[in-house]
Amino acid sequence: MTTTATRPAAAAPVPADLRRSALPLRRRLTDGFSKSLMGLALLIALIPLGLVIFHVASRGLALISWEFLIEDIPNSARRAGGGMGPAVAGTLVITGAAAAMAIPLGVLGAIYLNEYGKQNALARLIRTMSDVMTGVPSVVMGLFIYVSYVLVVKEQSGFAAALALGCLMLPVIIRSSEEMLRLVPDELRQASAALGARRWKTTVSVVLPAAISGIVSGVMLAIARAAGETAPVVLVAGTIFTSNWSLDGANTTLAAQIFKNAGEPFVAAQDRAWGAALTLMLIVLVFTIAARLISSRFAIKER
Amino acid sequence: MTVLDKSAQLTRKDRGRHADRLFWALCVSAGFAVLVILALILITMVKQAYPAFSAEFFTSSTWIPNDPDGDGPAKPVYGTLAFLYGTLVVSAIAVVVAVPVSIGIALFLTELAPRRVRTAIVTLIDLLAAVPSVVFGLWGILVVAPAMTPVYNWLHEVLGGVPVLGALFGEPRSSGRSFMTAGLILAIMIVPIITSIAREVFATVPDSDKQAAWALGATRWEMIKGAVLPHSFGGVVGAVILGLGRAMGETIAVALVIGSSVQIAANLFEGGYALPAIIVDQWGESTGDFTAALIGMGVVLFVITVVVNLIARFVVRRAEIRMRGASA
Numbered sequence: 001m002t003t004t005a006t007r008p009a010a011a012a013p014v015p016a017d018l019r020r021s022a023l024p025l026r027r028r029l030t031d032g033f034s035k036s037l038m039g040l041a042l043l044i045a046l047i048p049l050g051l052v053i054f055h056v057a058s059r060g061l062a063l064i065s066w067e068f069l070i071e072d073i074p075n076s077a078r079r080a081g082g083g084m085g086p087a088v089a090g091t092l093v094i095t096g097a098a099a100a101m102a103i104p105l106g107v108l109g110a111i112y113l114n115e116y117g118k119q120n121a122l123a124r125l126i127r128t129m130s131d132v133m134t135g136v137p138s139v140v141m142g143l144f145i146y147v148s149y150v151l152v153v154k155e156q157s158g159f160a161a162a163l164a165l166g167c168l169m170l171p172v173i174i175r176s177s178e179e180m181l182r183l184v185p186d187e188l189r190q191a192s193a194a195l196g197a198r199r200w201k202t203t204v205s206v207v208l209p210a211a212i213s214g215i216v217s218g219v220m221l222a223i224a225r226a227a228g229e230t231a232p233v234v235l236v237a238g239t240i241f242t243s244n245w246s247l248d249g250a251n252t253t254l255a256a257q258i259f260k261n262a263g264e265p266f267v268a269a270q271d272r273a274w275g276a277a278l279t280l281m282l283i284v285l286v287f288t289i290a291a292r293l294i295s296s297r298f299a300i301k302e303r
Numbered sequence: 304m305t306v307l308d309k310s311a312q313l314t315r316k317d318r319g320r321h322a323d324r325l326f327w328a329l330c331v332s333a334g335f336a337v338l339v340i341l342a343l344i345l346i347t348m349v350k351q352a353y354p355a356f357s358a359e360f361f362t363s364s365t366w367i368p369n370d371p372d373g374d375g376p377a378k379p380v381y382g383t384l385a386f387l388y389g390t391l392v393v394s395a396i397a398v399v400v401a402v403p404v405s406i407g408i409a410l411f412l413t414e415l416a417p418r419r420v421r422t423a424i425v426t427l428i429d430l431l432a433a434v435p436s437v438v439f440g441l442w443g444i445l446v447v448a449p450a451m452t453p454v455y456n457w458l459h460e461v462l463g464g465v466p467v468l469g470a471l472f473g474e475p476r477s478s479g480r481s482f483m484t485a486g487l488i489l490a491i492m493i494v495p496i497i498t499s500i501a502r503e504v505f506a507t508v509p510d511s512d513k514q515a516a517w518a519l520g521a522t523r524w525e526m527i528k529g530a531v532l533p534h535s536f537g538g539v540v541g542a543v544i545l546g547l548g549r550a551m552g553e554t555i556a557v558a559l560v561i562g563s564s565v566q567i568a569a570n571l572f573e574g575g576y577a578l579p580a581i582i583v584d585q586w587g588e589s590t591g592d593f594t595a596a597l598i599g600m601g602v603v604l605f606v607i608t609v610v611v612n613l614i615a616r617f618v619v620r621r622a623e624i625r626m627r628g629a630s631a
Contacts, residue, residue: 018520023522027522027525028522030522030524030525031522031523031524031525033524034523034524034527035415035523035524037407038407038408038410038411038415039411039415040407041403041404041405041406041407041408041411042407042408042411042424044404045404045405045408045428045431045491045494045498046427046431048431048491049427049430049431049434051442051446052434052438052439052442055442055446056438056441056442104333105333105336106333107333108329108330108333108334109330109333109334109336109337111330111333112327112330112331112333112334113334115330116327116330116331117331117334122334123334125338126334126335126337126338128613128616129337129338129341130337131612131616132341132609132612132613132616133337133340133341134612135545135548135549135552135608135609135611135612136341136344136552136605136608136609137551137552137553137554137579137604137605137608138552138554139552139554139579139582139583139601139604140344140348140552140601140604140605140608141344143348143582143597143598143601144343144344144347144348144601146598147347147348147350147351147598148343148347151351167340170336170337170340171337174334174337198320198322198323199323199326199327200322200323200325200326200327201322203326204326221433224433225433227435228434228435228436228437228438229435230435230436230437230554230555230583231554231555231579231582231583234555234583234586235582235583235586255435255437255555258437258438258440258441259437259440259555259558259559259583262437262440262441262444262445262559263444263559270445273441273445274441274445277437277438277441280435280437280438281434281435281438284433284434284435285433288429288430288433292426
């Protein structure tokens with residue numbers, strides 16, 4: 001290569017002009033145009049977010065008060081006043097019960113996927129199916145619980161709603177927990193095994209604690225999502241105007257009340273819907289922020 | 304030399320063995336729960352909805368559930384075509400609007416934004432995903448629908464005379480509750496999903512490809528067009544299909560703003576219905592066969608979303624495998 005090449009007798013090379021202004025105008029314009037389109041896309045998405053938050057905050061703040069959070073819902077949508085007490089109670093009870101059902105099941109399922117099943121056929125099937133289950137519309141989950149539970153016990157109840165929300169949370173928790181378990185370095189498992197710990201002991205006292213912050217933050221996000229689910233609650237929880245702190249009997253949630261009142265032509269009902277929306281947004285926000293704090297404060301360093 | 308401690312028992316013959324088995328069984332059954340629930344959904348719902356499935360359920364757009372002896376036909380008619388149509392139209396609008404926006408945001412985040420800006424924007428987009436759909440519905444019905452009516456009127460005046468577009472942009476309803484409003488609200492709701500997956504896909508583009516484009520003197524846009532987009536096409540398609548699946552199943556926001564009228568109209572500013580929307584809307588007044596028909600629509604919805612999701616996962620996975628091959 002070096003032997004055959006004869007140096008062309010060219011003039012001294014002119015250094016390439018690498019300044020941006022040296023580019024042809026068309027290329028510069030296309031570049032600038034495409035960049036501003038990307039910025040515009042961002043703006044298009046953020047404007048609705050800003051508007052939603054603004055409207056919910058401004059319309060809701062006028063209404064929200066301690067009384068609003070504890071008083072009964074007026075049984076005529078036309079009537080002003082009253083509050084969302086039963087809906088707040090129902091949201092807490094139903095979401096709590098759903099979480100109590102879905103969290104252990106979801107975390108155990110994730111442990112199976114990451115610690116035992118790994119890449120075998122069953123684990124892969126479960127993984128795909130939980131992805132599919134994540135995509136099942138919430139209204140279908142509501143119908144499912146109606147058919148398989150409400151029709152059997154012949155009563156609409158808060159527990160039925162909790163079952164439906166639990167089913168919606170389960171795949172989300174499984175997949176997010178599995179991600180977190182996968183981040184736990186294998187050296188920890190090996191060290192524990194070398195000390196003579198059994199598999200379950202290793203999992204419970206070494207792997208889980210190492211991944212717990214990520215798992216908790218995933219769970220919190222799942223709870224925030226479930227608290228805002230409406231369709232299943234509308235289908236299986238029935239209606240109620242006074243607080244019901246138990247899982248038995250009809251119940252309601254903030255989301256269901258927003259849906260019901262938003263469709264009413266009366267200003268009083270619409271106001272209550274805005275108030276309920278602000279309350280719900282605050283609950284969701286608290287869980288989301290908590291999730292972020294926990295995951296950023298105690299995250300395992302990704303390797 | 305150390306003397307081995309004779310008391311160490313490294314055989315498996317102690318009580319802990321059973322605990323190990325028990326824990327394994329617990330975990331496996333938790334994993335099985337997913338499969339069992341999915342199977343139960345299909346079985347119990349099909350069983351309940353079976354009486355509703357007939358030829359007209361799938362082919363007719365006549366929906367007269369509660370008028371057996373009035374002026375309607377002697378027998379209730381459960382044709383669901385209008386709802387299927389509404390679902391398709393609304394999710395099509397949502398995808399058409401959301402896809403360019405999401406891809407723009409994802410490109411902005413991966414290729415343009417400085418790191419600090421990036422985390423802030425990701426937080427905001429996550430916040431968009433965290434807003435419950437019913438809140439979007441409330442905002443849609445009380446704020447967006449009335450606000451959009453003048454816009455629709457204007458669009459109708461401008462485009463109403465054009466041959467094909469004229470049919471789509473017909474006379475708007477005064478309430479503003481329409482296919483278009485539902486589609487726009489849905490678009491806002493699926494932007495975070497498509498964005499987050501597209502972002503992951505763009506992030507897998509090998510640096511060597513990008514640097515090669517830079518070295519050839521490409522501008523940023525030329526680098527994106529030549530290195531990032533061709534590489535991520537499959538993954539982005541998967542993201543779009545996932546967004547479509549989500550849009551089809553979204554219930555509450557659509558139920559509030561779609562206008563609740565049973566019809567197949569080309570006019571996007573007319574009211575309509577979608578499969579999930581009619582289920583929650585008419586659930587309270589349904590009994591017997593009526594309920595079975597609503598559950599039947601749930602089955603249809605379930606099958607559609609499962610198929611769409613499986614296709615999306617398949618596309619994404621195949622794209623991932625191909626990308627790994629390229630970067631190796």
